Amino acid sequence: MSATPSVNPPSKLKRFFWGATGRCAVCGKFRITAPWKLDGPRCSRCDFAIERKEGHFIGAVGINTIVTFGAMLIVMVASVALTQPDIPVGRLLIGNAIFVIALSAAFFPISKTLWSAIDLVMIPLEPGEVDPRFDPSEYDADAV
Numbered sequence: 001m002s003a004t005p006s007v008n009p010p011s012k013l014k015r016f017f018w019g020a021t022g023r024c025a026v027c028g029k030f031r032i033t034a035p036w037k038l039d040g041p042r043c044s045r046c047d048f049a050i051e052r053k054e055g056h057f058i059g060a061v062g063i064n065t066i067v068t069f070g071a072m073l074i075v076m077v078a079s080v081a082l083t084q085p086d087i088p089v090g091r092l093l094i095g096n097a098i099f100v101i102a103l104s105a106a107f108f109p110i111s112k113t114l115w116s117a118i119d120l121v122m123i124p125l126e127p128g129e130v131d132p133r134f135d136p137s138e139y140d141a142d143a144v
Helices: 012-020 057-082 090-122
Strands: none
Touching: 012 057, 012 090
16 A cells, blocks of 8 residues: 555646646646747646647647637727728728737747647656656646
8 A cells, every 4th residue: 555645637627727827737837937938848846848749839839820810800800890981901900910919929828838738638648758756746726
């Protein structure tokens, strides 16, 4: 009999929530180190590589593109609807371009952790992907 208490791993929904809020999908730690680093940030608590394999960032780029274009469509339709019948096309295009660039840059770190969580649900952790000294009892109990 083991003296170590068994810890249930986080549910799929909890992993998804952690990823959508910029947390590590393995342990729930907030503020993963260096989210803008292109060579792959790691969690400072469990040492999980946010980009598990080469080319992993493509999923994050896809999520970022979908969210950005969806928001752009909503803003553009709302802007046109609110400025009927004299639509200031130039101002709307410039304003929308600024909005899209800002949203894309701000959402990029979240898209990386969100894609990591989705990937982790599809392909579970393998031995050696986290620091062997990581204690699963450190899971963030306050997160959903």
